[in-house]
Amino acid sequence: MLALALPLLLVAGALAPSPPDGAALYTTHCASCHAPQKWGTGDGPSLRGVGMASLDFYLMTGRMPAAEPWIEIAHRDERAGQGLPLDEIRALETYLAPTVAGGPPIPQVIANGDLVHGRALFSQNCQQCHGLAGEGGDLGLLDWAPSLERTSIAQVAEAIRVGPEQMPIFGPRQLSDADLDDVASYVVHLQTSQQPDFAPFRSSGPVPEGAVAYLAIIALVAFVFTFWRVDTPAIRREEAVRRDEGEKRG
Numbered sequence: 001m002l003a004l005a006l007p008l009l010l011v012a013g014a015l016a017p018s019p020p021d022g023a024a025l026y027t028t029h030c031a032s033c034h035a036p037q038k039w040g041t042g043d044g045p046s047l048r049g050v051g052m053a054s055l056d057f058y059l060m061t062g063r064m065p066a067a068e069p070w071i072e073i074a075h076r077d078e079r080a081g082q083g084l085p086l087d088e089i090r091a092l093e094t095y096l097a098p099t100v101a102g103g104p105p106i107p108q109v110i111a112n113g114d115l116v117h118g119r120a121l122f123s124q125n126c127q128q129c130h131g132l133a134g135e136g137g138d139l140g141l142l143d144w145a146p147s148l149e150r151t152s153i154a155q156v157a158e159a160i161r162v163g164p165e166q167m168p169i170f171g172p173r174q175l176s177d178a179d180l181d182d183v184a185s186y187v188v189h190l191q192t193s194q195q196p197d198f199a200p201f202r203s204s205g206p207v208p209e210g211a212v213a214y215l216a217i218i219a220l221v222a223f224v225f226t227f228w229r230v231d232t233p234a235i236r237r238e239e240a241v242r243r244d245e246g247e248k249r250g
């Protein structure tokens, strides 16, 4: 029985795809720029202590492995990065975990954040570069903030903590973990709603309703005031009377 099962197991083992080897992937895809010892070269920075958030962001968005050193990969929304298959990304992450340790970890972000608060945070912290609806924009001097149309919620949270290139780093002091949930949820909301103005401002809340009442009062005052003004001026009425009289005479 065993004599029969053993060769079968060996064959099955040889046929099953072996998990990708992180060290080998690093040598093939990364070492030329980041150096075999990961301290970096003239073509790429050191990876020591950059944090898992950075490693995951650069790999998952297809920014790494870069095709050319120091080329701005995010330019014009079209990513030149090849992007590795997910299993290879995970193998590289496992292999590089001790190297990148010390930097920001991958944020644990929750998708159902507070959208109204998220929108306020977005307009304060992100809109000036990424645009009102996250459509991206020109930063001048050939710099470009990419559109947020296709990023996942995890990548939004990572970008906030990593601050790639010209994007500032937002640490937990500027944006707490709860803030991260709210603003990242709002970015994902923008992707589906196609427009920044969404229901919560129309439907409920004391502030918008108060604002509507306030506007109604202003309109009423303006209306009354306008008609009162048109009706009263004595001079105009006198003019009209005189004109009438003149016509009768003439």
Ligand code: HEC
Residues within 6 Å of the ligand: 026, 029, 030, 031, 032, 033, 034, 043, 044, 045, 046, 047, 050, 054, 055, 056, 058, 059, 063, 064, 065, 066, 067, 068, 069, 070, 071, 073, 092, 164, 165
């Ligand atoms: C052709 C050269 C090149 C190759 C190949 C390359 N990189 Fe990079 N890498 C760079 C350059 C240049 C930067 C800095 C530019 C930037 O931040 O966009 C960078 C930045 C990074 C960063 C961000 C570092 C930080 O300070 O946060 C990580 C992480 C990274 N690379 C990982 C990798 C991994 C993993 C691979 C292999 C799968 C790889 N890179 C392949 C050139 C390269």
Ligand code: HEC
Residues within 6 Å of the ligand: 061, 073, 074, 075, 122, 125, 126, 127, 128, 129, 130, 143, 144, 145, 146, 147, 148, 150, 151, 155, 156, 157, 159, 160, 164, 165, 166, 167, 168, 170, 183, 187
């Ligand atoms: C000063 C301008 C600036 C501000 C402010 C800014 N960003 Fe960015 N952001 C950038 C630039 C530039 C990049 C591209 C960097 C790169 O490719 O390495 C970027 C990249 C990103 C990406 C990656 C998109 C992708 O998939 O390619 C996300 C997500 C992101 N930003 C979200 C945010 C959020 C959320 C905020 C507010 C909390 C924010 N950014 C604030 C300039 C900015």
